[in-house]
Amino acid sequence: MKAKKVLIIEDEKSISDIIKFNLTKEGYEIETAYDGEEGLNKALTVNPDLVLLDIMLPVMDGFQVCKKIRESNNVPIIMLTAKEEEVDKILGLELGADDYITKPFGMRELIARIKANIRRTSFMMGEAEASKEHHGKISTYGNLTIDMTKYEVRKDERVLELTLREFELLKYLAEQENQVFSREQLLEEVWGYEYYGDIRTVDVTVRRLREKVEDDPGDPKYIMTKRGIGYFFRRP
Numbered sequence: 001m002k003a004k005k006v007l008i009i010e011d012e013k014s015i016s017d018i019i020k021f022n023l024t025k026e027g028y029e030i031e032t033a034y035d036g037e038e039g040l041n042k043a044l045t046v047n048p049d050l051v052l053l054d055i056m057l058p059v060m061d062g063f064q065v066c067k068k069i070r071e072s073n074n075v076p077i078i079m080l081t082a083k084e085e086e087v088d089k090i091l092g093l094e095l096g097a098d099d100y101i102t103k104p105f106g107m108r109e110l111i112a113r114i115k116a117n118i119r120r121t122s123f124m125m126g127e128a129e130a131s132k133e134h135h136g137k138i139s140t141y142g143n144l145t146i147d148m149t150k151y152e153v154r155k156d157e158r159v160l161e162l163t164l165r166e167f168e169l170l171k172y173l174a175e176q177e178n179q180v181f182s183r184e185q186l187l188e189e190v191w192g193y194e195y196y197g198d199i200r201t202v203d204v205t206v207r208r209l210r211e212k213v214e215d216d217p218g219d220p221k222y223i224m225t226k227r228g229i230g231y232f233f234r235r236p
Helices: 013-025 036-045 062-070 086-094 107-133 164-175 183-191 200-213
Strands: 005-009 029-033 050-054 077-081 099-102 138-141 144-147 152-155 158-160 223-226 230-233
Touching (some): 005 013, 013 107, 036 050, 050 062, 062 077, 062 086, 077 107, 138 164, 144 164, 164 200, 183 200, 183 230
Parallel strands (some): 005 029, 005 050, 077 099
Antiparallel strands (some): 138 144
């Protein structure tokens, strides 16, 4: 089996070297970049299976890099930040990052996050290929159409620009409509985290998804909240 490739975009070489050493021991192929511009170029040319992206970078910061990557690529992105400020974490997720981890972090936790993100992405791609072999799987809910063959969601025949995580979350909820899932359940089932992870990641992804699929995100008709419990999908 071909080794999975991780791109580390981190300007502190000591941190980059430690991560590279540990991931190499785990069997990953590693690419590194030490500023945002170099990192963006590599993200778009070396075809990584996952990007570890620091926020505080020279030339181009991590937020800009994340936004640029997301314009053309759904590779999983984990943001690395030395800040505890909520706004940094939320902004990263709003720009399309799949997750974040705050420095200093344990290597065991980082490796678990990397494995979970790559595993879920590989699983989703495998499902898409299986759908193609069986002449596609298309589901319609009101004016939304989820097409597993093309890996896209259409609203009134207009293709929505969803990240891979947003697509998987919508698909997971829609396939089990009216069933309420807690944030912890969604982290485990959609993100693949049994223990690691912040439930705010779920809330931000739901909000971003609503902004794209709902006519009025403040009064949703598809992705509903069960107060005090979690989220569910309702067919209008």
